[in-house]
Amino acid sequence: EVQLIESGGDLVQPGGSLRLSCVASGFTFSSYWMSWVRQAPGKGLEWVANIKQDGSEKYYVDSVKGRFTISRDNAKNSLYLQVINLRVEDTAVYYCARVIGSYGHGGDYWGQGTQVAVSS
Amino acid sequence: QSVLTQPPSVSGAPGLRVTISCTGSISNIGAGYDVHWYQQLPGTAPKLLIYGNNNRPSGVPDRFSGSKSGTSASLAITGLQAEDEADYYCQSHDSNFSGSNWVFGGGTKLTVL
Numbered sequence: 001e002v003q004l005i006e007s008g009g010d011l012v013q014p015g016g017s018l019r020l021s022c023v024a025s026g027f028t029f030s031s032y033w034m035s036w037v038r039q040a041p042g043k044g045l046e047w048v049a050n051i052k053q054d055g056s057e058k059y060y061v062d063s064v065k066g067r068f069t070i071s072r073d074n075a076k077n078s079l080y081l082q083v084i085n086l087r088v089e090d091t092a093v094y095y096c097a098r099v100i101g102s103y104g105h106g107g108d109y110w111g112q113g114t115q116v117a118v119s120s
Numbered sequence: 121q122s123v124l125t126q127p128p129s130v131s132g133a134p135g136l137r138v139t140i141s142c143t144g145s146i147s148n149i150g151a152g153y154d155v156h157w158y159q160q161l162p163g164t165a166p167k168l169l170i171y172g173n174n175n176r177p178s179g180v181p182d183r184f185s186g187s188k189s190g191t192s193a194s195l196a197i198t199g200l201q202a203e204d205e206a207d208y209y210c211q212s213h214d215s216n217f218s219g220s221n222w223v224f225g226g227g228t229k230l231t232v233l
Contacts, residue, residue, distance in 0.1 A: 035222070037166075037222070044122060044209065044224055044225070044226045044227040045158070045166060045209055045211070045224045045227070046224065047221055047222035047223070047224070050221075059218070059221060061217075061221065062217075095165055095166070100156070100168075100171055100172075102172075103154055103156075103171065103172060104213070105153075105154075105156075105211070105212070105213040105221070105222045106154075106156040106168070106171060106211055106222065107166070107168065108168045108171065108177065109168075110165040110166050110167070110168075111165060112164075112165050113165055
């Protein structure tokens with residue numbers, strides 16, 4: 001059974017930092033692109049970042065470029081999102097998702113999410 | 121402002137059929153990029169409902185179907201059930217944005233009357 005379990009969300013002040021983690025199981029983690037997607041309170045879904053199987057390609061939505069860094073450790077079956085200089089508008093539930101292999105976009109499995117709240 | 125446009129809400133009585141539209145442009149759906157649909161039940165994570173325009177993952181009832189034509193896509197749900205009450209999102213790729221991005225519709229809340 002495929003499982004994705006996120007952690008690391010917290011309440012932080014504007015300008016603060018966090019490291020979100022996602023531990024994968026039930027599939028060969030190193031064979032898939034992985035993504036982070038977020039959902040602000042009461043709002044829709046927003047793609048945040050993608051990372052290739054070996055970490056050699058990374059892509060970000062414009063609003064987080066320079067502040068968020070996606071990474072992975074295939075030996076630990078883990079995906080990460082380092083977030084710095086957090087803004088109030090980054091408040092959201094952050095989901096990790098496995099990218100649908102043959103399409104290059106879209107998520108076929110999602111974690112339960114981790115909550116990030118940015119407030120003074 | 122979402123790149124893909126969905127109606128904010130739709131409703132239908134149990135047993136009936138509803139459709140949810142997803143309108144894009146020549147840089148996303150109209151460029152030939154596939155459309156995926158997600159169902160998000162209250163308080164839960166999104167779940168893949170339809171992938172590649174009209175394919176259902178294992179375990180998704182055949183009451184759910186997808187289609188795509190030109191710059192638009194649609195999700196149809198037949199035989200509405202109370203458990204279908206949820207938010208539904210369409211998603212594709214857009215060539216106007218750099219990298220391997222995903223673009224979403226704003227979501228449609230389905231109410232089963």
